[in-house]
Amino acid sequence: MKKLPIGVQNFKELITDYIYIDKTKYLHELVTNGKFYFLSRPRRFGKSLTVSTLYYLFKGEKELFKGTYIYDKWEFKEYPVIKIDMSDNTLTTYEEFIESLKDKINKIYKEEGITPTTKDLPTMFGNIIEDLNKKNKERTVILIDEYESPILEHLNNKEEAEKIRRFLREFYKKIKSKDEYIKFVFMTGITKFTKTGVFSALNNLNDISLDKTYAQMLGYTQEELESNFKEHIKETAIEMKMEEKELLKNLKMYYNGFSFDGENSVYNPFSILQFFKKKKFQNYWFESGSPSFLYEYIKGKKIRYEDLVKYPVSELDFSTREIEEANASIFFTQAGYLTFKGKEQYGMEYEYLLDYPNIEVKNSFSKMILEANYELERGKIKEINKTIWKAIKEKDIEGIIKEIKRIISAIPYNLHKKEESYYHSLIYTILASAGLNVTAEELTNLGRSDIVIEEDIIYIMEIKIDKSAEKALNQIKEMKYYEKYKGKEVYIIGININSEKRNIDEYKIEKI
Numbered sequence: 001m002k003k004l005p006i007g008v009q010n011f012k013e014l015i016t017d018y019i020y021i022d023k024t025k026y027l028h029e030l031v032t033n034g035k036f037y038f039l040s041r042p043r044r045f046g047k048s049l050t051v052s053t054l055y056y057l058f059k060g061e062k063e064l065f066k067g068t069y070i071y072d073k074w075e076f077k078e079y080p081v082i083k084i085d086m087s088d089n090t091l092t093t094y095e096e097f098i099e100s101l102k103d104k105i106n107k108i109y110k111e112e113g114i115t116p117t118t119k120d121l122p123t124m125f126g127n128i129i130e131d132l133n134k135k136n137k138e139r140t141v142i143l144i145d146e147y148e149s150p151i152l153e154h155l156n157n158k159e160e161a162e163k164i165r166r167f168l169r170e171f172y173k174k175i176k177s178k179d180e181y182i183k184f185v186f187m188t189g190i191t192k193f194t195k196t197g198v199f200s201a202l203n204n205l206n207d208i209s210l211d212k213t214y215a216q217m218l219g220y221t222q223e224e225l226e227s228n229f230k231e232h233i234k235e236t237a238i239e240m241k242m243e244e245k246e247l248l249k250n251l252k253m254y255y256n257g258f259s260f261d262g263e264n265s266v267y268n269p270f271s272i273l274q275f276f277k278k279k280k281f282q283n284y285w286f287e288s289g290s291p292s293f294l295y296e297y298i299k300g301k302k303i304r305y306e307d308l309v310k311y312p313v314s315e316l317d318f319s320t321r322e323i324e325e326a327n328a329s330i331f332f333t334q335a336g337y338l339t340f341k342g343k344e345q346y347g348m349e350y351e352y353l354l355d356y357p358n359i360e361v362k363n364s365f366s367k368m369i370l371e372a373n374y375e376l377e378r379g380k381i382k383e384i385n386k387t388i389w390k391a392i393k394e395k396d397i398e399g400i401i402k403e404i405k406r407i408i409s410a411i412p413y414n415l416h417k418k419e420e421s422y423y424h425s426l427i428y429t430i431l432a433s434a435g436l437n438v439t440a441e442e443l444t445n446l447g448r449s450d451i452v453i454e455e456d457i458i459y460i461m462e463i464k465i466d467k468s469a470e471k472a473l474n475q476i477k478e479m480k481y482y483e484k485y486k487g488k489e490v491y492i493i494g495i496n497i498n499s500e501k502r503n504i505d506e507y508k509i510e511k512i
Helices: 011-017 024-033 047-058 094-112 121-136 158-177 222-228 230-239 244-255 269-278 293-301 305-309 328-335 359-373 378-393 397-410 420-433 469-479
Strands: 036-040 081-085 140-145 182-189 339-346 349-355 438-443 448-454 458-465 490-498 503-511
Touching: 011 047, 024 047, 047 081, 047 140, 047 182, 081 094, 081 121, 094 121, 094 158, 121 140, 121 158, 222 230, 222 244, 230 244, 230 269, 244 269, 244 359, 293 328, 293 359, 305 328, 305 349, 305 420, 305 438, 359 378, 359 420, 378 397, 378 420, 397 420, 397 490, 397 503, 420 438, 420 448, 420 458, 420 490, 458 469, 469 490, 469 503
Parallel strands: 036 182, 081 140, 140 182, 458 490
Antiparallel strands: 339 349, 438 448, 448 458, 490 503
16 A cells, blocks of 8 residues: 655655656646646645656656656656745745845756856846756746745735735746746746736736636546545545445545636545544644634634625636735635635626535634634633534534524624624534534525535524514425425524524424
8 A cells, every 4th residue: 555645745756655646637738738837726735746746847757757647748858947935935034035045046056057147136037047048958947836925924014025025026027038048837826916916027827727627637536536545445444434435425525625617626635645644534734734824814804704705706806906905705715715616607707606615624714713703712612612513413403502692692792793694604603613514505496595504414594683583484494495405304493683682582493
């Protein structure tokens, strides 16, 4: 059984000793059909491994690719390659970043036996592109990983971020001006800065981030998971005392659901690898290093679930302004905390529906919202989660309602809003923070139910404000929200919120 490639980002090491998911078909498409590319994906999704694979491809190391799609389809010859990981710099301050990057560029000069003729860093970068071309009699390949990492590090410090952005604009501009010396360019990042930033200097880049052709280039497809991890699936199912079919169903709910085109989805590779190593369901990706500024971002903008998913977004929303000025939903989508759950076409433009990709992200993000936006302490959230889980397992619906009431009453008075949408978001976030398979605005042929909990038993909730629990219950019946769950045990729950008391004052439960 081949080893799990946890943390391995070097293609040469990985292809020798570890499980490798062959993605070279996509790389062949890139290198034979274009020249300048940009791809944004969330952290720990395989961007660095892709850059490493391209490095060895252009270095002409054919034997490494034996058994892969590209092996007999590419003329393996060596090109000069400039490979820079922008996250592998000292990023504490602008000055330290510049010195760190300068060391990297000087190292390239030294390795190539070329003497720099200037101390200006952007000019040094431009010159080495040209010099490598002339020295090797082949055009230069440029691979830049995490291109905007120095900016993201200072996202909550606009002045510092802007200084870095101005510098990177001049630095990356050299890629465009040295076109005649360049064979291929591939840049990766988490986000795309466009309005007046880095991409204003790189308008010749082909952004494939939302391109259907490359939607499954990073991450694992269902077929890739089942064919490449057969032994791990079998071993894990035995250890967890679970049928393989049930294990695969749970894996899909927890770690699949990332979509970059609104049609096709992939698994988070980091979570899958960690799961097979530890053989238990945990929130591996989210808790492996969500950016430190995420909590402050949620708190500062008073983020609610409803705000994130209420409106669809268009392709233009991802390319018309800097990330600091964009809607929170755009930032969270690029960072991987939201994903496309469908798309609609209007004329020449697509609009995408947004939601959390899976239970892992939904659970962790909901906990963070409760802590940052509703001022609930982390210990209290943990206690809430345990109580709700116990009530679900015991089919204690009244216990769940009682706990929700208790939580709402613990939220500071000034944070409440007299809106149904506020309570929809809050109750959904409470349930999602407990790790339940819960959905909001679940679509049926006659309308949308407010909240659905889909565990061993189905619970359908309708929430009203200053009306009655009876009216909420009747809406579920009239719209037949329960019909799609025929054959399962279903409870319907009508809830009324008293806006003066700022809490649930009445609820009704029926079994269908």
